[in-house]
Amino acid sequence: MTGFMRNLRSGLAFIPFVWRAQLAYSYSVWINLVIETLGLVLVYYFWRAVYVGHTTIQGYPESTAVSLMVWARIFAVLLTNSNGLEYVGLSYFGRLVRDGELATELLRPVDLQWVSFTKSLGRLAFELVLRIPLILIATVVFDVALPTHPLSWLQFLSSAFLGYTIIYLFDWTLSCLAFVTTATWGLNMIRWGVAAFLGGTLIPVSWLPPALAAVALHSPFGQALAVPLSLLLDGVANPPWSWIVLEQLGWIVVYTIVSRYVYGQAQKVVTIAGG
């Protein structure tokens, strides 16, 4: 219990530093906002074009599909640890090994996985705050429906938090590959491509063939984005919130065990460079 409290205190203490580090290069924050806004414009007009000559596709009217894809674009940050500073992921682990920082990290009297998780949550909170202008653009300029019921938001946020935990643990497991290969950039790109597809940022998951949709929804990427988004929007088919949360908690238990085991094994084979 003392160890847990120490880890908790250490982790929370890092959050203000994470925010300061993210703001150190303020121009990059603005540039990211410009790029994200461009992405939003692209998604909006693309999906409007998809519906030319159609009133509904796969049971989705145009307004639902456009809203879903715009929100997926805005909240795609739930899928990734690669915007700005990273605290998990192949690139981060690769750097730890390459520069020899891993040795220092492992010597600290705190749990690296837990501390990185809290830092990662701090970074996510920062990114979500940066999404506020995008939400305003989406609702004011593009007239995209914004859920007004507080319960929808509560359900979305709780499921998004659990989903983010799942993807964090998944990424932690995957990142251990950096201990045995130097091809972290390529592997990261592959992870991004798969995440974008299965997470539902490119197409609504329910539009995929049934088997692929099932894989997507139960994958860490679907759990992190497509599933929480289904709670945010009316008219998007989804199981009850309680069932979703139960499944997410189950995945968290599974991925915690797997990530701890793989990380433990990886530590035995890692060769730390630098010095």
Place this chain on the structure above:
Amino acid sequence: MRRYLSLYGYFLTLRIKTLLSYRLDFVIGAVASAVMQTSTFLALFFILRQTGTMEGWTLPELQLLYGSLILSLALNQMFADNLWSMTHLVRSGKFDTFLTRPVHPLFHLLAERFNHVGIGDFVCGSILVALAAPSLPFVFAGWRMLYWMLSVLAGGGIFFSLNLLCSVSAFWLLDSVTITRVVFDNHQFAKYPLTIFPYLLYGLLTFLLPYGLAAFHPIAWLLGKPGALPALLPLVCALALTSVSIVLWCRALPRYTSAGS
């Protein structure tokens, strides 16, 4: 010219030997980019399976457009990716190296780093076009094939010249990545028919950041789609833009002040 070609071959051989010393990394790097492109195209495939067309464009037509843009992007990625390193080179003073060798600095900068990641994109783009070809409303051969190949090359030129123009900012601001990212990200629009966007975006992507000339206009002209510019205009514009960007880069070069010690 012959000397430069032979030098380029030497640089390329050296780079490939270096890359192949980590074979798995080489393969993963080449495959990675293709996975990214494939996932985006798969989404388009599943959407078109539901709708049949998008603003009058069928799946093979969109496939030709998408594949052509990827091929142009791949050419730039393979042969001109080092432009993304300008910030690092200028800030660290390593750019000095390019000024002390008996070859043109721009040639040396480009020849120094062949990016194998573009191979994946090139293969992916070629497969998409090859699969689309039999289903297109014309026979994809003869002068049409020649025009398409020239348009892909011209597209590569447009990607190159826009990146080159952005890289110039490193000589003044010591940072070119920021502006390059903002400009480069606009190429995502050009993967789709520009006619789906408002006139303002159509104009922007045709005349100001002409990624539309890289694929949309030549392909739309080949397919007889609305919104296409005359056939030769994209090729001429690409040639002019490439020449202007090279001249401007060379003119800006004296602005470089070494930061190293």
